[in-house]
């Protein structure tokens with residue numbers, strides 16, 4: 001009672017859970033130089049894949065969880081009794097579909113006019129994944145830089161021009177460059193998000209409808225409409241208008257937050273997991289509520305609608321590497337020569353596509 005105040009970082013139940021599951025590096029007792037990962041107690045993490053297996057065998061879900069069959073779905077959908085509006089659809093996507101959306105997330109989705117986490121620094125840059133695959137480098141070209149300065153001075157819109165381009169060889173690059181070339185592969189590792197459809201402005205935490213954008217791709221729109229059905233009333237259809245694609249590397253995490261910039265919270269956020277396994281924390285309406293921890297694997301889909309839209313949530317942990325990532329089947333689909341670059345990326349990464357109705 002009279003003990004020291006808890007540190008700021010440990011104040012809330014949500015923060016304590018994040019600390020419990022995040023990746024920690026500790027000194028390796030066997031080697032003075034190397035760091036090792038601290039073992040994490042995963043015994044409280046809900047595993048919907050094993051729940052699905054026993055549910056299909058016996059029809060009995062664990063206490064506090066219920067499963068139901070939704071028309072058009074060949075697998076049951078699960079809910080928590082005390083988190084209305086949250087839906088978990090295990091293995092919603094086939095491995096072929098997962099491969100398709102991983103390819104799209106890396107090649108098409110980061111293309112201008114879609115903005116990415118790199119746009120603020122380099123302007124719109126095209127064909128990042130292709131450039132990384134072909135060992136290209138990003139260079140700043142003096143002539144283009146001068147053009148853009150001229151355009152900007154004349155009040156013209158330079159949203160579609162960038163003074164940075166990818167170049168084949170460092171030798172070529174040296175000619176026009178005014179700063180050090182950056183390997184496309186390094187930039188790809190730094191890619192954290194891209195936005196589709198209506199563009200989300202992270203600095204204002206709002207949708208900026210004045211920014212140029214394309215409509216959400218038709219196939220993604222169709223998938224989201226189909227997957228949203230368990231969370232929609234039978235009279236309404238989900239209308240996807242925006243999507244945020246998150247790219248996670250081995251030590252990345254997404255802190256506890258609410259997604260509250262959409263007008264109608266009765267509509268779900270459709271959230272697709274691809275690549276390495278992760279832990280998802282679903283809190284309550286206060287950061288003081290104890291969050292539920294669950295595994296998210298490639299192909300799982302989560303819906304958050306209604307009351308669940310008011311629940312804090314986050315991703316404190318990604319499991320990379322062959323042992324814990326649960327990506328063996330996925331990797332085997334990418335193992336041929338033409339796809340090995342996707343395999344190299346996804347072995348150590350997770351991608352999340354979350355699709356939203358904004359208005």
Ligand SMILES: O=C(O)CCC(=O)C(=O)O
Nearest residue numbers: 244246259271315352354
């Ligand atoms: O990565 C996830 O599974 C969740 C992503 C998320 O909550 C968000 O982008 O708002």
Ligand SMILES: [Fe+2]
Nearest residue numbers: 257258259313
């Ligand atoms: Fe979110």
